[in-house]
Amino acid sequence: MGAADLEEPQAGGRIVRRSLQEDVAVRLRDMITQGVIPAGARINEVALCAQLGVSRSPLREAVRVLAGEGLVELVPARGAVVRRLTMKDMADNLAVLKALEGLAGRLACEVATDAAIAAVVALHREMMDRYAARDRLAYFKLNQAVHTAIVALSDNAALVRAHEAIQSRMRHIRFIGNAGPENWAGAVAEHETMIAALQARDGEALAAVLGQHLDRTFERVKGLLPR
Amino acid sequence: MGAADLEEPQAGGRIVRRSLQEDVAVRLRDMITQGVIPAGARINEVALCAQLGVSRSPLREAVRVLAGEGLVELVPARGAVVRRLTMKDMADNLAVLKALEGLAGRLACEVATDAAIAAVVALHREMMDRYAARDRLAYFKLNQAVHTAIVALSDNAALVRAHEAIQSRMRHIRFIGNAGPENWAGAVAEHETMIAALQARDGEALAAVLGQHLDRTFERVKGLLPR
DNA sequence: GACATTATGACTGCATACAAAATTGCAACC
DNA sequence: GGTTGCAATTTTGTATGCAGTCATAATGTC
Numbered sequence: 451m452g453a454a455d456l457e458e459p460q461a462g463g464r465i466v467r468r469s470l471q472e473d474v475a476v477r478l479r480d481m482i483t484q485g486v487i488p489a490g491a492r493i494n495e496v497a498l499c500a501q502l503g504v505s506r507s508p509l510r511e512a513v514r515v516l517a518g519e520g521l522v523e524l525v526p527a528r529g530a531v532v533r534r535l536t537m538k539d540m541a542d543n544l545a546v547l548k549a550l551e552g553l554a555g556r557l558a559c560e561v562a563t564d565a566a567i568a569a570v571v572a573l574h575r576e577m578m579d580r581y582a583a584r585d586r587l588a589y590f591k592l593n594q595a596v597h598t599a600i601v602a603l604s605d606n607a608a609l610v611r612a613h614e615a616i617q618s619r620m621r622h623i624r625f626i627g628n629a630g631p632e633n634w635a636g637a638v639a640e641h642e643t644m645i646a647a648l649q650a651r652d653g654e655a656l657a658a659v660l661g662q663h664l665d666r667t668f669e670r671v672k673g674l675l676p677r
Numbered sequence: 678m679g680a681a682d683l684e685e686p687q688a689g690g691r692i693v694r695r696s697l698q699e700d701v702a703v704r705l706r707d708m709i710t711q712g713v714i715p716a717g718a719r720i721n722e723v724a725l726c727a728q729l730g731v732s733r734s735p736l737r738e739a740v741r742v743l744a745g746e747g748l749v750e751l752v753p754a755r756g757a758v759v760r761r762l763t764m765k766d767m768a769d770n771l772a773v774l775k776a777l778e779g780l781a782g783r784l785a786c787e788v789a790t791d792a793a794i795a796a797v798v799a800l801h802r803e804m805m806d807r808y809a810a811r812d813r814l815a816y817f818k819l820n821q822a823v824h825t826a827i828v829a830l831s832d833n834a835a836l837v838r839a840h841e842a843i844q845s846r847m848r849h850i851r852f853i854g855n856a857g858p859e860n861w862a863g864a865v866a867e868h869e870t871m872i873a874a875l876q877a878r879d880g881e882a883l884a885a886v887l888g889q890h891l892d893r894t895f896e897r898v899k900g901l902l903p904r
Numbered sequence: 905g906a907c908a909t910t911a912t913g914a915c916t917g918c919a920t921a922c923a924a925a926a927t928t929g930c931a932a933c934c
Numbered sequence: 935g936g937t938t939g940c941a942a943t944t945t946t947g948t949a950t951g952c953a954g955t956c957a958t959a960a961t962g963t964c
Contacts, residue, residue: 467753467925469947471741495916505949507734510917514698514738518745520838526694527955529916542835545780550839553776608769608846611747612777612839619835694955696917722946732919737947754925756946 470504474512477502482521482532483621489534493522519615535623537675540668543616548664550613551601552657558603559653567648570599574645581638590628594621596641600648600660627671640666697731702739704729709748709759710848716761720749746842762850764902767895770843775891777840778828779884785830786880794875797826801872808865817855821848823868827875827887854898867893 481487493513495506502509513530516522522530535543558567577592594617601613640663647656708714720740722733729736740757743749749757762770785794804819821844828840867890874883 469751469753471947472751472753492915494914496914506916507948507950511738511741511947514741515745515751518742518747520745524696524699524742526696526699527916539834542833545784545833546777546835546839549776549780550773553772557772606769606772607766608773608843612773612843615842616835616839698917719945721944723944733946734918734920738917754946755927 469508471508471511471515474502474504474508475515478512478516479521479618479621482516483618483625485622485626487532489532489622491532492528493530493532495529520619533619535619535675537672540620540623540671540675543620544664544668547613547616547620548661550609550616551597551660551664554601554604554606554609554613555647555656555660556653557606557609558600558648559651559656561605562603566603567651570596570603571645571649573599574641577641578638581634586628590625593628593637593641594624600644603648623671623674624667626674627667630674632670633666636666637663637670696735698735698738698742701729701731701735702742705739705743706748706845706848709743710845710852712849712853714759716759716849718759719755720757720759722756747846760846762846762902764899767847767850767898767902770847771891771895774840774843774847775888777836777843778824778887778891781828781831781833781836781840782874782883782887783880784833784836785827785875786878786883788832789830793830794878797823797830798872798876800826801868804868805865808861813855817852820855820864820868821851827871830875850898850901851894853901854894857901859897860893863893864890864897 478487482489487493495509499506499509513522514524517524517530521533523533524530573592573596577589577596580588580592598610598614598617601610604610640659643659644656644663647659705714709716714720722736726733726736740749741751744751744757748760750760751757800819800823804816804823807815807819825837825841825844828837831837867886870886871883871890874886
């Protein structure tokens, strides 16, 4: 898993040099969302180094980046621990997410170009195809991509960053929630409504349905949390 | 400068073990907000290590944390660069901040205890004292503390974190804006209105005045930005 | 048998060493 | 005059070593 991503060939674009610690950071984020490293677990440096085939320096530095993002917590003399979300944390994050996506929705309807909206719609359609094929992992990734893309329509980098920070913290819960027998059809229907509001450029409606969608998502994954 | 902070003695509190990289991170944040390391500047590791009297490991790891927070940018093979805010970045951040503080204001009026509100009012009064004494640095710090405290009243950790992340990115602009001859009295008056709304537990009013305050703050520091 | 104490092992934090890449300076060339 | 090629130096990225700290198991005492 983790392959078959949505990377563009970027023929003429700027050349990208990547450092080892960046790759490690990406891998660690994936491992956390997929539960390979469970919430609350300590990160054993030497063990992970052996597994990933890197030395401790790039791993430690990658972990520090995740700490800054709030994905892990640094405990002195005890290393890094994957942050565990309580029910309240989840609710808190969702409240913030609602505010952010609401703002994003309103801005998107105001400033996005038709082409950009069309691109999101295309993403949505691809997601629907995956739904039709019952490809859960692909659906999950495209679902996240759609939300990220809608926020990106706002053309507000700070908003994108804040949104991504919160999303990455909740991604694990969503990941396991995605595997369960929740109301998949319901979520899909909400997405249809979202896209309709976006195409109509009705910011208020989009903000409202995004909020609703988040509330219901909360309901869907609620049972998976401690306390 | 940087001394005379508002740290509690924490006599009975839990013992705090601090690592070197944490201290370095704190120092770096201060250096960035105060412009000791200017926006857009590369961070020279060996030079900073010599200045701070630490080796490269803790410095690099601290820098990685700041990168995760979005304060600096990691450029492969070229180290870390202090993120530079364009006018648009500033506007973007403010839009998000408005959404966050609006949410915080509404929540605060709903859930905060009277004692907690009283503590914020006390902070506000101390800030007013500093204003009366024209102590700009102390005023600046207390001003930030008041905003942080109001957000903290919401009892929403995710909100606090998101707010802090954005605040820390704008802190430098505010710092230099604080030194200039802006409309200090106006800002102070807005703070009075804020506190009044808080004491009245009028969430909508508080959200509105927080938004206004942010807009005007933007006006005040607008001229200090590139482009 | 339960509890306090000590000893052992594992792990993190920091420092340092080495390798690879980039910046700088200079000279040659078009 | 400006650009290009090259070499020297600086700087970053990665690996490794060592000391301090924490967790756990073993030991001894009541």
